[in-house]
Amino acid sequence: MSTGTVAPVVSKHPAIDEDWKARVGAVAASAAAAAASVDQEARFPEEAIGTAREQRIFGACVPKQYGGLGASITDVCELVEAVGRECASSAAVLAMHFSQELCLTRHIDLERDSDLAGFTKQVAQHQMLLASSTTEKGIGGDTRTSSCAVTRTHEGGIELRKSAPVISYGRFADAVLVTARRSSEAPPSEQVLVVVPRAHLQLERTSGWDALGLRGTMSEGFELEASVPESYILPLDFAAISAQSMLPASHTLWASSWLGLAAGAGDVARRFVQSKARLDPGRTPPAALRLAELEVHLQRMTDSVRAGVNRFESAGQDVEMLSSMAFAIAMNTLKVSASELVRLIVGDAMVIVGIAAYSNQGPLSLARALRDSIGPSLQVNNDRILHSTASLQLVSRGTR
Incomplete structure (x- = not known):
């Protein structure tokens, strides 16, 4: 790995410092080895993501008693900074994953026996990669507005359909967190966040990704269809x-x-x-x-x-x-x-x-x-x- 005058981030969790530092180093080294290939071929950075799984990086922010590493925000920022020195695409994927993971760990009571608590623990247990779908065709990139809406079924589930101009690494994610209006009667700004595991998700690709830079993020467009239990809606607006x-x-x-x-x-x-x-x-x-x-x-x-x-x-x-x-x-x-x-x-x-x-x-x-x-x-x-x-x-x- 490259070195310079910028000092590393100092972790707020000293108990995991040395172990975390080794994990970060392994992922960064893997990202560096494949960075040129990822860029040239505009492909998903499977090497860095594979190493992250091997190092139990996904689910890092989940508390240790629930199968995670108990990492802090500073810890995961240290990770993406180190990886960013070697491969910006790999760092971008990790950054987007943790932005979603933090939504789960910060807004779900893991002590409760609920579907969302169980899913959050599975992220750590099964090393699940999370993606995000917040943008939508026709709303001009405003993530705080949705035209698609949640519809409830007679069986106690929900369905939603979304025309997403971009879902970064959507084809490679194990779950996608999707924004939508709370109901078809709700105004565009009255949104919920829905967890959609891969088994409940259908993605029809509508556009590819051949960009100038960050070519490994695979930020393709999709028509998204999801059908999940209503309990997969995060409780907070x-x-x-x-x-x-x-x-x-x-x-x-x-x-x-x-x-x-x-x-x-x-x-x-x-x-x-x-x-x-x-x-x-x-x-x-x-x-x-x-x-x-x-x-x-x-x-x-x-x-x-x-x-x-x-x-x-x-x-x-x-x-x-x-x-x-x-x-x-x-x-x-x-x-x-x-x-x-x-x-x-x-x-x-x-x-x-x-x-x-x-x-x-x-x-x-x-x-x-x-x-x-x-x-x-x-x-x-x-x-x-x-x-x-x-x-x-x-x-x-x-x-x-």
Whole structure:
């Protein structure tokens, strides 16, 4: 694995530190070995995901007494950051999985004998990969709006159909968490989150995935049909789940993966400048100044991401804090800042290295990193995030 000046995240669960560090290292090494192939073939990163299963990574946030590892938010952000240094697609899949897992572990009482508690424990027991379906054709990428609706059957079950323009790695997931209106009479914003295991799911692919970057996420489009017991609807409204868990989890995990991507590019630039310095001892290479400037941006990104992760971790289950405008603005700001900084840092690293970074091959190539760094500003589009933040700022008192 690559090394650099960005310090690793310090876990809040010392009891699992050494064991977790070994698990993280194994997944990152597997991701690194297959990263070029995943990108070239635009295929699912089965090597990294397979190693994650072997290391019992899925279900990590489930408490130990229920079969998980008892990992913290900081722990899983550390994981995606380390993997992001090696393969942004692999890190993206892990980030999306844990954003869904945290919705389960933070909003389901695992001590109860319920279908959802049983399913959450199965995620850890059977190492299930979770995907998400929140976007829908015709709603313009607004995850807080649904046109599809849950319909109840006479047998006590529910059915739903959704035209999803994208379900990342949907074909490879063991379950999908799906948003829908609570009923056909409910307004578009009155949503629920439904757990749909693979056995209850039908996916008809409507579009493929041949993208510029993040090619291994396999973010294809589908017509989704699901039929599950009504007990597979999470009890809390999706508006609350989104504010308290899904959005902050997504933003902190994504930002951590982008920090890994930026740090990896910084490592390449640093090695290049250091190699130039060794050729002419006593003389500072011209590119060293640009490297120092890159370090400023990388340190700013590191501090911002780590602070965002800590903010989410520290909030715990404080509903008032998690539902506050100040918290929402902070999470939105983290997403926009990190997604723009990763593009800046990778671009600057390319300028430092020069033509060798522009090549698709070689130890100094940053071509894949550059292509991967463009995606973060587009998913969810930063303009949408900024528009949401602007609306909040109109009534915010600016409390931090």
